[in-house]
Structure formats: C-alpha cells, structure tokens
Amino acid sequence: MELRSPSDIVIEYVSAVQDYTLLAGQAVANLFRRPRYLNETLMQADSIGVGSLGVVIMTGFSIGAVLALQSSNTLQRFGSLSLTGQLVSLSMVRELGPILSGLMVSGRNSSGMASELGSMKVTEQIDAMRALGTDPVKKLVTPRLVSSTFMLLILTIINDLVGLGGGWMVAHFALGLDSNQYWSTAWQSLVFADVFMGLTKPLLFGFIIGSVGCFYGLAAKGGTQGVGRATTQAVVAASVLIVVVDFFYTKLLMIFMQLH
Amino acid sequence: MSVSEIPTPKPATGETVHKTIVFDHVSISFDQKVVLDDISFELNRGETKMLLGVLGSGKSTILKMAIGLVSPDRGDIYLLGHHVNAMKEEELFDLRRDVGMVFQESALFDSLTVRENVAYRLIEENVPPDEIERRVREALRFVELEHTIDQFPSELSGGMRRRVAIARAIISHPEVLLYDSPTAGLDPVTSTTIIELLVKQRDVYHTSALMVTHRLPDTFLMASHYFNEKDNRMEEIPPGSPIQAPSSFLLLRDGKIAFDGPLHDFVNSRDEYIREYIS
Numbered sequence: 001m002e003l004r005s006p007s008d009i010v011i012e013y014v015s016a017v018q019d020y021t022l023l024a025g026q027a028v029a030n031l032f033r034r035p036r037y038l039n040e041t042l043m044q045a046d047s048i049g050v051g052s053l054g055v056v057i058m059t060g061f062s063i064g065a066v067l068a069l070q071s072s073n074t075l076q077r078f079g080s081l082s083l084t085g086q087l088v089s090l091s092m093v094r095e096l097g098p099i100l101s102g103l104m105v106s107g108r109n110s111s112g113m114a115s116e117l118g119s120m121k122v123t124e125q126i127d128a129m130r131a132l133g134t135d136p137v138k139k140l141v142t143p144r145l146v147s148s149t150f151m152l153l154i155l156t157i158i159n160d161l162v163g164l165g166g167g168w169m170v171a172h173f174a175l176g177l178d179s180n181q182y183w184s185t186a187w188q189s190l191v192f193a194d195v196f197m198g199l200t201k202p203l204l205f206g207f208i209i210g211s212v213g214c215f216y217g218l219a220a221k222g223g224t225q226g227v228g229r230a231t232t233q234a235v236v237a238a239s240v241l242i243v244v245v246d247f248f249y250t251k252l253l254m255i256f257m258q259l260h
Numbered sequence: 261m262s263v264s265e266i267p268t269p270k271p272a273t274g275e276t277v278h279k280t281i282v283f284d285h286v287s288i289s290f291d292q293k294v295v296l297d298d299i300s301f302e303l304n305r306g307e308t309k310m311l312l313g314v315l316g317s318g319k320s321t322i323l324k325m326a327i328g329l330v331s332p333d334r335g336d337i338y339l340l341g342h343h344v345n346a347m348k349e350e351e352l353f354d355l356r357r358d359v360g361m362v363f364q365e366s367a368l369f370d371s372l373t374v375r376e377n378v379a380y381r382l383i384e385e386n387v388p389p390d391e392i393e394r395r396v397r398e399a400l401r402f403v404e405l406e407h408t409i410d411q412f413p414s415e416l417s418g419g420m421r422r423r424v425a426i427a428r429a430i431i432s433h434p435e436v437l438l439y440d441s442p443t444a445g446l447d448p449v450t451s452t453t454i455i456e457l458l459v460k461q462r463d464v465y466h467t468s469a470l471m472v473t474h475r476l477p478d479t480f481l482m483a484s485h486y487f488n489e490k491d492n493r494m495e496e497i498p499p500g501s502p503i504q505a506p507s508s509f510l511l512l513r514d515g516k517i518a519f520d521g522p523l524h525d526f527v528n529s530r531d532e533y534i535r536e537y538i539s
Contacts, residue, residue, distance in 0.1 A: 127324070
C-alpha cells in the first residue's frame with residue numbers, strides 16, 4: 001500500500017468538505033432557478049417517503065413499546081407509573097422520532113442515492129447529461145434533496161405517532177394503565193419548544209441524507225468497486241453526521257428555548 | 261480550477277469564428293502527469309478529424325475539453341467561436357446544445373427506453389410530443405433501429421447501443437459531433453455499419469466531427485469513401501474523381517502532436533513513429 005503524506009490527507013479532506021459545501025449550496029440555489037424538475041421530485045418523494053414507510057412504522061412502534069416497557073420498572077419504583085405517557089411522548093417527539101427516522105432513511109436512501117448516481121458517474125451517464133446540455137445538479141441532486149428533506153419530516157411525524165401507539169399498547173395491556181390517562185399525560189406534557197425541536201430536526205437530517213448521498217455518488221470513481229465504496233461511505237458519513245448534528249442542535253435549542 | 265484561474269474571455273477572431281474547434285497551446289496534467297503538452301490544432305467546418313494515438317495519450321480528454329467537460333491547465337479552446345474555457349458551466353449548457361457527443365461505452369441512460377434516450381434533449385427543451393415522436397423515429401430510422409424504440413438499453417447489443425447513442429447525438433442536428441471510439445469492441449461488420457453512418461452524417465449533413473479511434477482500418481475507410489445519397493450507401497471514391505471526403509488525421513505521441521494532416525500525407529510519411537504506428 002502506498003504511503004501518503006499527512007498534508008496530502010488533510011488537503012484531500014479539506015477539498016472534499018469544500019466540494020460538499022459547493023454541491024449543497026448549488027443544489028439549494030437551484031430551487032430558485034429554472035427549469036424545475038417537479039416530476040423527478042415527486043418520483044423521489046414517492047421512493048423515499050412511501051418506500052421508507054414500512055421500516056419507519058416498524059421501528060417507531062417497537063421503540064415506543066420498548067421505551068414504555070423499560071421505563072416502567074423505574075417509574076413504578078418511584079410510584080410514577082402514570083407518567084409513562086409523558087416519558088414516551090417527550091422521548092419520541094424530541095429525540096427518538098427524528099433520530100430513528102433519520103438513521104433508518106439514511107441507511108435506506110443515502111446508500112440508494114450514492115449507488116444510483118455512482119453508477120451513472122462511472123458509466124459516463126453524468127458526463128453524457130452535461131454534454132446534452134442538462135445540469136446534473138439541477139436534474140438529479142436538487143429533487144433528491146428536496147424530497148428527502150420534506151419526506152423525512154412527514155416520516156418523523158408518523159414515527160412519533162406510531163411510537164406513542166406502541167407505548168400505549170404496553171402501558172394499557174401490560175402495565176394496566178388507563179388509556180385516557182396515558183394519552184392526556186402524553187399530550188399535555190408537550191410544549192411548543194418540544195414540537196419545534198421535533199419538527200426541525202428531520203429537516204436538518206433530511207438535508208444531510210440527500211446531500212451526503214448525492215455527494216458520494218457524484219464523487220464515485222473506479223468502476224463497480226468505487227460505487228460500492230461510495231455507497232458505504234455515504235451511509236457511514238450521513239449516519240455519523242446526523243448523530244453529531246443532533247447533539248449540537250439539541251444543545252443550541254436548549255440554550256435558546258430554555259428547554260430542560 | 262479555482263475562480264481566479266479562469267481565463268478572461270477572448271473575443272473570437274476571424275480565424276477562430278470560422279473554425280469549428282480551435283485548440284491553441286493547450287496543456288493538461290492529471291496527478292502531476294503531463295497528458296497533453298502545448299498542443300494546437302483546428303477543425304474546419306464540415307471536416308472529420310480522426311484522433312489517433314496509443315492508450316492514455318489524451319484523445320478522449322481532447323473531446324471532453326472541446327465541450328468544457330474538462331478544463332485545460334493552460335491554453336485556449338474555441339468551439340463554434342466561443343472561448344470554451346472562459347465560460348461558466350451554466351453558459352456551456354447552452355453551447356453544448358449545438359454539439360452531439362457519442363461516448364465510448366455509449367453512456368445511454370439505462371433507466372430510460374430507447375425512445376426516451378433519443379428524445380432526451382428534445383424533452384428538456386419542451387418540444388411538443390408529436391414533434392418529438394416524429395424526430396425520434398427519423399433519428400432511429402437513420403441508424404436503422406426504429407424497431408427498438410420501446411426497448412431498454414440493456415436489451416440491446418453493443419453495436420445497437422452505439423447506434424442509439426449516435427441517434428441521440430444527431431437528433432438536434434448539431435453543428436459538431438464528437439465520437440469517442442464509436443467502433444471499439446465491435447465486430448468488423450458492425451464497425452463498418454457504424455462508419456457508414458458517420459460518413460453519411462459527414463457527407464449528407466456536412467457536420468464537422470472529431471473522432472477518437474484505435475482502429476486504423478476505420479479511419480482509412482472514412483477517408484477513402486463517400487456517401488452516395490442516390491443509392492443510399494457508402495462507396496469508395498474512384499481514383500481521379502473530384503469527389504472529396506473532408507477528413508484529416510491527428511496523431512498524438514507523448515502529449516505532443518506527431519502528425520496533423522490529410523490521409524495522403526499520413527500514409528506517405530517518412531517519420532519512423534508514424535510508419536511504425538501504421539504498420
């Protein structure tokens with residue numbers, strides 16, 4: 001294996017960050033330029049949104065249920081079992097809903113985007129598109145970015161609701177809690193800041209999924225092996241970025257919205 | 261190339277505006293390896309120039325640079341009078357609509373049918389559907405593949421894919437065509453069919469073209485034949501005939517131009533490298 005100097009590695013990382021920023025900026029700027037590819041955007045929304053519905057529902061329900069199950073022991077010890085609804089609701093809406101949907105959709109779609117665009121790149125289809133007078137960023141990246149951003153918001157809302165449903169199933173049938181009590185504590189514990197946090201996070205995560213997936217796809221080189229590498233890198237980078245951004249964004253909102 | 265390195269646009273002079281493509285002292289390196297070093301050549305209107313050279317000599321790079329898919333490190337490139345390497349990508353998209361390119365591996369969009377592939381440019385330009393259908397069929401008839409209109413590229417053979425790529429490139433009747441090894445990996449019969457299409461495009465529509473190839477017999481075929489419109493077939497130019505096949509040869513060697521001229525000079529060259537290359 002060839003040894004590379006540390007400065008070369010740093011330059012490579014810095015230029016990758018620069019290229020990513022330029023691509024993301026260009027994709028956003030294209031929202032205000034013609035032509036707009038509405039059909040492509042709707043097709044991507046269908047693929048990302050409807051296609052990910054099953055996996056998001058299953059994980060949301062399981063996590064909501066297991067959250068109620070795991071917390072019941074501790075809550076019972078302090079005689080606060082009635083707060084199960086509040087615990088599940090706050091956890092799902094503020095944190096688990098967005099991050100789980102983000103990670104699930106990242107695993108499914110950023111890899112899909114990277115492999116699709118990567119295959120197009122290595123078979124010169126991207127160059128062919130440019131040669132035919134079409135901007136690949138406008139035609140391929142912007143629709144994916146818009147779709148992943150908005151569909152993740154919708155998927156997160158569904159995930160939150162299904163998660164609460166999973167929590168209710170355990171609370172009602174396994175812990176013997178009254179349904180009204182569960183839903184009223186779940187509903188009343190939520191304040192504007194919680195919902196704001198829960199609904200803005202998926203917008204950020206969706207943007208990360210779309211932009212990272214497309215970036216790695218368009219940067220793919222070296223045949224089918226390169227496409228495989230790009231796919232893996234896209235999933236890893238998008239997932240890590242989602243978790244890191246989640247931490248800093250949560251901290252930021254806690255400071256500005258005085259959340260506890 | 262950073263923004264500060266983009267050269268200032270130079271006005272097209274009488275010389276550059278009347279040529280289809282002009283390369284003026286162009287150099288490019290990849291990974292610190294010089295691929296093209298200070299090369300200059302011109303492509304006249306209606307002419308087909310065949311780019312020859314060993315693997316990795318930069319032939320495909322020349323095609324990509326000609327339409328701004330790759331930027332040179334130094335030098336100036338003019339396409340239809342436009343200073344390509346001084347233009348922004350957004351401006352290049354408009355210019356590229358006057359150019360058709362056939363990629364080495366065809367580069368057809370594999371998720372689209374033959375119809376959608378050939379019609380791609382027209383769909384992007386919002387041409388009415390009836391007009392699109394008529395022109396797609398006309399282009400596919402030109403390459404004799406009208407029956408494949410509803411098939412996907414994966415269902416076609418290599419030669420058929422190459423012909424669909426030619427149909428896609430010519431559908432908008434471009435002023436310039438760039439062919440990247442259009443006959444590579446094909447059997448001799450299919451190669452001749454493709455060459456006949458290129459000769460037809462050259463002699464019937466008088467389109468200027470740059471053609472990268474490794475197959476010398478194909479280049480000799482192009483330079484020694486013309487398209488007989490009456491009989492709808494390619495024929496050899498009889499000795500002493502006034503018919504001309506506007507073709508020339510450009511041979512690259514170690515990043516430099518080893519030869520640039522017509523067939524007669526090429527085959528009669530006394531240069532040792534050229535003689536070795538031809539043999």
